[in-house]
Amino acid sequence: MKAAGIDEVLLGEARAAVEAAGAVLRERYTTHARVRNIAEIFEELQANDNAVLPELERRLLAARPGSRWVEDELATGAMPEGEWWIVDPAEGNINHVHGMPEWAVTATLMRDNRPVLTAVHLPLAGDTYTAVAGHGATLDGEPLHVSTKTGLDAALVATGQAQPHEDEETYRRIGESVTALLTAGLVVRVSVPATLQLINVAAGRMEAFWQYSEVRSGLVSGALLVTEAGGVVTDIHGDPWTPARRDFLAAAPGVHRAVSAALAPVK
Incomplete structure (x- = not known):
């Protein structure tokens, strides 16, 4: 199977993984803030990560044997060569714990420092955005296109x-x-x-x-x-x-x- 075909299969696995994680986080979500001070904020942020991160890691590493995992979601800079999963188990976690709707689950496969496939799931909206390098970007299967404005x-x-x-x-x-x-x-x-x-x-x-x-x-x-x-x-x-x-x-x-x-x- 060519690389593009492999990536399309992997994208399906990534999509399933972020949607499953999103379902867990949706159950943990409330429309009111559940934190009162900085200690509680960081406690709740960590609890959200802990609720979904182990299963995300298991599923994505199993989907691509030989790939590696970026442990620190706040890591910066260039990465070693090879294939790495960069995942944010609760992108916008701070919004989640404050009862706001702007949060998601993301998974991206990097190959030699280039993103080659990604899945972003918005659990409250039920939307999933996906892309494979060279094959376009979609929202639930419908093609995405950037703005045509010129001013x-x-x-x-x-x-x-x-x-x-x-x-x-x-x-x-x-x-x-x-x-x-x-x-x-x-x-x-x-x-x-x-x-x-x-x-x-x-x-x-x-x-x-x-x-x-x-x-x-x-x-x-x-x-x-x-x-x-x-x-x-x-x-x-x-x-x-x-x-x-x-x-x-x-x-x-x-x-x-x-x-x-x-x-x-x-x-």
Whole structure:
């Protein structure tokens, strides 16, 4: 079987795994915040991970014998060669424990530092976004296409922080970048998680997402979905993006250059 055929089979396994995990997290979800302080927040975040992560790991490693597992969902930078699963068992976990609906389960297979297949499941909506490198991106089997807008003045764009307790320099850059795009664009959203912003870019609902981050788990699934939906994924300066880059930009082709130019003064 050719690599593409293998990846299509693996995608089915990945989709089944994230949907099963999503069902567990949906049972744990309430529409009110169930945390009162920082200790309870981290306790609930860990409880959600523990509820689904072991089974996700078992299923995905069994689906691709010889693949390896990234243990730290907040890991950054380039990876060793070979095949690795990057999984976020509760992408937007902070929203889940605060009773908000913006959360998902993601699984992406990386091959030599390139995402080659991904499945992102939104349990509350029942939606599953998937992509295989070179074969397009879909929402429940229907093809995704990025926006056709060509003017930044009509663009809806977004950013957000990758994790709690970013360094002060990163916060400064986020703030200055938001100001730059508020001036150049139509509307700027600042929220988490990254993956849910990126599926909106892939689906043509928004024109761009950028982030000052190397945290892989929030970027790799969306990077593949946007690319396969016809978008452009680079670093903020327009150079090819890899997990080793310190920042990230995904945009519709018609506005990518303008977003990059608007962000260029932010150092």
